[in-house]
Amino acid sequence: MESKENRKTKRVTIRLSKAEHEQIFKKCKSSTCRKFSEYVRLVLLGKAVTTITRDGSMDEMMGEIIKVRTELSRIGVNTNQVAKRLHSLTQINEFREHLQHQDEHNEAVRSALEEAFTVINKLSDRWLR
Incomplete structure (x- = not known):
């Protein structure tokens, strides 16, 4: 008072x-x-x-991070779907086919992670200036 x-x-x-x-x-x-x-x-x-x-220079970078996060989320959903499908397979041929799809999916995950690391490194460089 x-x-x-x-x-x-x-x-x-x-x-x-x-x-x-x-x-x-x-x-x-x-x-x-x-x-x-x-x-x-x-x-x-x-x-x-x-x-x-407010530092407006980070807006573009935040947009990129949001895109990467969304893509990683989609990849995670796809991974869960593939895992459920693999657990329900009964025939060997189906299993091989789905393993091939899983390899393709794993490559997409690697690519998205590399993109995420690139964006994070850019943010780090800008932040440390």
């Missing part, structure tokens, strides 16, 4: 155009201030306002 000295009892009213209000509100949203009044008070008193900045 605030002491009597720091209690906010005085009110200041100003008029702004819609554009001015939106501009100030946008700056407030990019700051660490929880309330609009807190932001305006700091600005009017000439005190430092801490702002939050």
